[in-house]
Amino acid sequence: MPSEQRSRIRDSTYTDCRIQLILGLRTYTDRDQSIRIPLWISNSGRHVADIELTLPRWEAVLLREQLAEVTSAPGSVVTELLPDRAMVLESGATLVSKVPHPA
Structure with a gap:
């Protein structure tokens, strides 16, 4: 450059x-x-x-995995914004419910 x-x-x-x-x-x-x-x-x-x-498909998959890791981690933006609705599952995925989940 x-x-x-x-x-x-x-x-x-x-x-x-x-x-x-x-x-x-x-x-x-x-x-x-x-x-x-x-x-x-x-x-x-x-x-x-x-x-x-x-993005080539392999880069898109890598980006998706990295974004999923960041957004589903405990303390992530999703779990902070929706503490009574977002739950991190054992697989690492974040489940966001329409109704609050029991603590």
């Missing part, structure tokens, strides 16, 4: 960039069996671009 590009990336105009899921669009598999995740890029709250993150 040329030095001018690196300095531009460090520039303050890029410090408030966010990459978010586009909630209305689903992740899908393309013809090559790659997984495509629609994403929205914003800078300082202003929309910059819509992109797709393209």
